[in-house]
Amino acid sequence: MNTQDTSPARRAEPLTRRLHWPMVIGLALFALIRPLFSIAGWSEVLGRPATPLALTAVISAVWIAVAGLGRVREPLLQLMAAGIGYAIAATLLSAALSPVLEGELRGPLTHPIALIMVCLTNAAWGALCGLCARGVQRMRHVRH
Incomplete structure (x- = not known):
């Protein structure tokens, strides 16, 4: 995974390089499995709100496992970026599919404040x- 050092000079690098x-x-x-389940109608078939919540738990567990069990530096930064990346990807998916499936553009792109909130929510x-991944690393005594 990411094996660069985390010295003060490293932390001064731009985020995009870290x-x-x-x-x-x-x-x-x-993480796009979550909106894809909804688009395909599987969330309704399997039951709401249990299916989206279960998918969120599975996605979270995978993210924590990848960052916590791998030798990932700065898991907080990496997974915040993954959350923002998911927000952008899900917004683009919504923008591409909502006109086809619903006849009009729907989703965060129709309300700019919603786009900001989607990014903030997924960053959180x-x-x-x-934080959970870092806890796993600490339990495993992973040092960087």
Whole structure:
């Protein structure tokens, strides 16, 4: 995973250089299973609100496992970025599919404040997962 050092000079680097992009993008795209379940109608078939909540728990567990069991530096930063990446990907998915499925553009792009809130909410979700991943690393005595 991301094996660069976390010295003060490293922390002064721009965030874009500190991110492990393949992992961030992969985790963000993995989280798209949640809106895809909704789009496909599986969330309704399997039951709401249990299905979206269960999917969120599974996604969170995968994120925590990847960052906590891997040798990921700065899991809080990495998973916050994954949360924001998911927010952007889900917004783009909504923008692409809502006109086809519902006949008009729907979702966060129709309300700019909603887009900000979606990004903040998913950044917070990523941060919470990142804190949990850091806890897993500490329990495993992982040092960077």
